[in-house]
Amino acid sequence: MTFTTQLFQSENLILQAYDPEKDAAAEAAFSYDPNYANLIDWEIVPHPLTVFEVKKMREEQLKKGSEKDNFFLFGIHNKSDGLFLGIITFPEIFWFNRYSFFKVYLGEPDMRQVHYAEALKLALVYGLEELGLYSLYTSSGEYEPEVKQALEAAGFKEAARQRENVFRDGRLWDRVFMELLQEDWKVHSVEVQS
Amino acid sequence: MNNPVLTGQLVRLIALDLEDDLKLFEEWNADSEYQRLADAGAANRYNVKLTKEFFEKEIGGMHAFAIQTLGDDRKIGMINLAGFNWHVRSAWVGIGIGVREFWGKGYGTDAMKIILRFGFTQLNLNRIQLDVFSFNQRGMKSYEKAGFKHEGQLHGNLLKAGVRYDEVFMGILRREWEALQAA
Numbered sequence: 001m002t003f004t005t006q007l008f009q010s011e012n013l014i015l016q017a018y019d020p021e022k023d024a025a026a027e028a029a030f031s032y033d034p035n036y037a038n039l040i041d042w043e044i045v046p047h048p049l050t051v052f053e054v055k056k057m058r059e060e061q062l063k064k065g066s067e068k069d070n071f072f073l074f075g076i077h078n079k080s081d082g083l084f085l086g087i088i089t090f091p092e093i094f095w096f097n098r099y100s101f102f103k104v105y106l107g108e109p110d111m112r113q114v115h116y117a118e119a120l121k122l123a124l125v126y127g128l129e130e131l132g133l134y135s136l137y138t139s140s141g142e143y144e145p146e147v148k149q150a151l152e153a154a155g156f157k158e159a160a161r162q163r164e165n166v167f168r169d170g171r172l173w174d175r176v177f178m179e180l181l182q183e184d185w186k187v188h189s190v191e192v193q194s
Numbered sequence: 195m196n197n198p199v200l201t202g203q204l205v206r207l208i209a210l211d212l213e214d215d216l217k218l219f220e221e222w223n224a225d226s227e228y229q230r231l232a233d234a235g236a237a238n239r240y241n242v243k244l245t246k247e248f249f250e251k252e253i254g255g256m257h258a259f260a261i262q263t264l265g266d267d268r269k270i271g272m273i274n275l276a277g278f279n280w281h282v283r284s285a286w287v288g289i290g291i292g293v294r295e296f297w298g299k300g301y302g303t304d305a306m307k308i309i310l311r312f313g314f315t316q317l318n319l320n321r322i323q324l325d326v327f328s329f330n331q332r333g334m335k336s337y338e339k340a341g342f343k344h345e346g347q348l349h350g351n352l353l354k355a356g357v358r359y360d361e362v363f364m365g366i367l368r369r370e371w372e373a374l375q376a377a
Contacts, residue, residue: 045281096236097353134358137348160346160363164321167282172320177363179348 007126008074010118015074015088015126018062023075024055026084030107034168035144061091070095072131076106076119085111088123090131098134102127116150124154128182137179143168151178155188199312200259202304207259207273207312212249215260216242218269222292231330232290234352234361257312261291261305270296273305275313275322284321285313298332306340310371320368327352328360341374342366 008015030036031054034046058073065071072090077083086106093100104123106112127136137159140148143166159179164172180188200207220242222228229237249258258274271291278285287309291302313319324342326333342364350358 094234094351097234097351099348099351134350134353135348158346159348162321162323162345162363162365164367165279165282165284165323165365172282177346177348181349 005125005129007122007130009079010122012079013085013115013118013122014077014079015122016077018058018073018075018087020055020058020062023084023087024058025051026107027058027087028054030086030105033107035147036105036107072126074126076104076115076122085115086119088119088126090127093131093133098132100127100131100133100136102136102138104138112146116147117153120150120154124180124185128180128185133182135179135181137177139175140178141166141173141176143173148176148178154180155184156180157184199316200308201264202308203264204301204304205261205263205270205308207305207308208262210249210253210258210260210272212246212253215269215272216245216249218260218292219245219272222271222290225292225294228290228292228294230354231327231333232288234325234327257309257317259309261289261301263296263301268293270301271305273309275309275317275319282321283319284323285317285319287313287322287324289324302333303336303339306337310340310366314368314371321365323363323365326362326364328362329354334362334364337364340366341371343370 028049028051031047031049036046061071062073065073070093072093074088075084076086076088078085085108086104088102088104090100090102102123104116104119106116106119124136127133138151138156140151142148156178157180158176160177162175162177165175166173196206220240223240226237255278256274256276258272260269261271261273262269270293271289273287273289275285275287287306289302289306291297310322313322323345324337326337328347343366345363345365347360347362349360351361352359
C-alpha cells in the first residue's frame, strides 16, 4: 500500500517546521491584528506583541509539546518563494478523547483571501487523516465573517455560541465554536470531489 | 466568619484549607464517578503532595472555595471560578459535590447561586460559563435552576467506555442574572 496524499504541500503552499528564530518576527507583525492574539495564547488581551514575547512563548510551547506529544505547530510558506505566510496550530490534543482545537492563520488579508481555504484543507487532512482525530473544532464569529464562511464551505457546522465572549472594535461579539467530525469530513470531501 | 455574599440557603463558601481539604479531595477522587462527572480528563489517583503543589502555584489565579453545609459545617464539595478573561469579564465555573449523600438535594445548586452572586457583584463579571457532559443530566438541571442557558455542544467530544458523549456549553450573562434576582 502507498500513500498518495502529500500532507505538507498543496498547489501553492508548503508546511515547514516552525522556526522561532526566523518566524517569530513575522508573527509579531501579525499581532497588530486583534484576531491573531488567540493563536498565541487563548487568554491574552489582544495587543501588538514584541518579537521577544512571540519567540519566548513559541519556544516554551514547542518544548512542552514535544514532551507531551500533544502540540503541533507548522509554518505556512509560499511554495514559489518560501515566504512565511502564517501558521497552523493544534495547541492541545486530547488523545484519550481524540479531539482537538485548531487554528489556521494567514497574516496578510490579501493572502487570507487567496490561500485560506487551501491552508485550511492542509490542516484538516493533517488533523483528521494523519492524527486520526474523531473531530476538530475552532473558534470564529461574526467579527471575522470571511473565516467563518470559509469554515462553513469546508463542511464545518456551528456547534456552540458563547454569547458576548469576544470584544472587538468597541463591542462584544459571540464566540462561535465550529466543529467538523471525521465522518462528516469524509462525506463532504466526496461531495466536493464529485 | 459568615459573609452574606458567600452564604446561601443550604451552604456557605469558604476559603480552601490547603492542608485538610486536600485529604478530602483525595477521598472524593477515590470515587471515579465523581471524577468522570467533573472532568473531561482521564480519572486518576492524585498524589496529595503534587495536588498541594498545584494549588499553591495556581490558587492566586482562581477563586476556589470549599462548599460547607450550614447545618453542621461539613465540607461536601468544592467550587471555583477560573480561566478569567478580564478583557470581556468572563470566567469558567467548576463544581463538584464529593459526598454522594448530598447529590440531587439542592446543595450544588445553592453553591452555584452563591458563586454567581460573588462573580457578578464582587468580581464585576459580565459572563460566567461552564461545560458539562451530556450524561450528566442531574448537573444540567441544577445549572438551569441556577439560571444558566444552553449555548450548544461539541458532538461526541467525550469518550467513555466506548461511547461518545457531547460536551455541552452553558452560560449566564450578568443582565440575565440580575433579571432573576428581580423576579
